[in-house]
Amino acid sequence: MSLQKDREELRQILKAKSVKTGKFTLASGQESDLYVDCRVTTLDARGAVLVGRVLHDLLRQEEAKRGLSIGSLGGLTMGADPITLAVAMSSSLAGDPTPVQAFVVRKEPKGHGRGKRIEGNFITEQPVVVVDDVITTGGSTLKAIEAIEAEGGKVAFALILVDRSEGGRAAIEDKGYPVVAAFTRADLV
Structure with missing residues (x-):
């Protein structure tokens, strides 16, 4: 299947399963007429394959x-987790000579053991990519970037499934991190 067909099929799944209109209060506290729950798509068997x-x-x-x-990619748990794994698996299945590895950024350092904030295959010797499912204000993506850099990672860019086009991209890019999004609000509404 071509990537263009994959992208269109993924767009249709997102529209059918993840995009809701109405009146919603977002995690940022903002009110919006659009809610995007990417987990319904990223945790769907076919959706995960296409996301990857x-x-x-x-x-x-x-x-x-x-x-x-x-070298690796990851983001703030939980929205980034299925996306990160899907991309890493696609990298391996595509036969990449050096498949990209996956890691998870905890919201807070673990309270036991080694007290780690980042789990998995975090590679600091190469640039890393921060992942997020949806950006609105950019706050969760920037929180992940801060944690990654505190642990010695160098973030090359942000890889986003859906940019709600409500200022998040600008907030992230104003801090010096390019944003690459698969879809924007206009693609899904």
Whole structure:
């Protein structure tokens, strides 16, 4: 199947399962006429496959454009978790010579053991990509970036499934991190 067909099928799944209109209070406290629950799509068997393929392609395109070699990707739990794993699996299944590895950023450091904030295959020797399911204000993405950099990671760019087009991209880019989004509000509404 072509990537264009994968992207269109993913867009249709997002529209059917994840996009809701009405009156909603978002995590940021803002009110909105649009709610996007990407987990319903990213935790769907077919949705996860498509998320992996589409975002793996975007990651590799951006990596090539910037002349980088990305070692790992991850973001703030829980929205980023299924996306991160889907992209890493797609990287392996695509036969990438060095598949991109996955990690998870905890909201708070673990309260026992080694007290880690980042779990998994976090590679600090190469640039990393921060992942998020949806950006509105950019707050959760920036929180993940802060944690990644505190642990020695160098964030190359943010890879986002849905940009709600409500200022989050600008907030992230104003801090010096390019944003690559698979879909925007206009694509889904």
